[in-house]
Amino acid sequence: MSNGLVYVNFGRVIVDCPSGCGNAFMVPMGATSLECEGDAGCAAVFPLSIPSNLSEILTELNKRPNRANRNWYPEGHPVAIKAAIPMNQSVTDLVQEREWHEAEEVV
Ligand SMILES: [Zn+2]
Numbered sequence: 001m002s003n004g005l006v007y008v009n010f011g012r013v014i015v016d017c018p019s020g021c022g023n024a025f026m027v028p029m030g031a032t033s034l035e036c037e038g039d040a041g042c043a044a045v046f047p048l049s050i051p052s053n054l055s056e057i058l059t060e061l062n063k064r065p066n067r068a069n070r071n072w073y074p075e076g077h078p079v080a081i082k083a084a085i086p087m088n089q090s091v092t093d094l095v096q097e098r099e100w101h102e103a104e105e106v107v
Pocket of ligand 1: 043
């Protein structure tokens with residue numbers, strides 16, 4: 001079983017089941033692996049790939065007033081590839097992005 005690539009969507013820490021069954025889960029604080037459980041679960045147990053600076057990423061994203069803009073994807077995440085959105089952004093990248101948005105709002 002491949003790793004579950006943890007990402008941030010609307011400020012929530014999420015992982016999609018890597019088996020491709022279509023399930024997604026909120027990642028509990030401190031978890032290192034998850035089981036795809038529940039009625040629609042495929043019962044796969046998979047390790048989580050969590051960015052080492054996740055808490056810093058979340059702290060920065062939470063400064064964005066609009067929850068819809070609180071997003072972060074790791075390198076190689078299928079959703080980010082499909083949508084052609086940035087992957088593996090550093091906290092510096094996120095700060096810069098927020099400052100651009102703030103500048104736009106002033107105009
Ligand atoms: Zn599954």
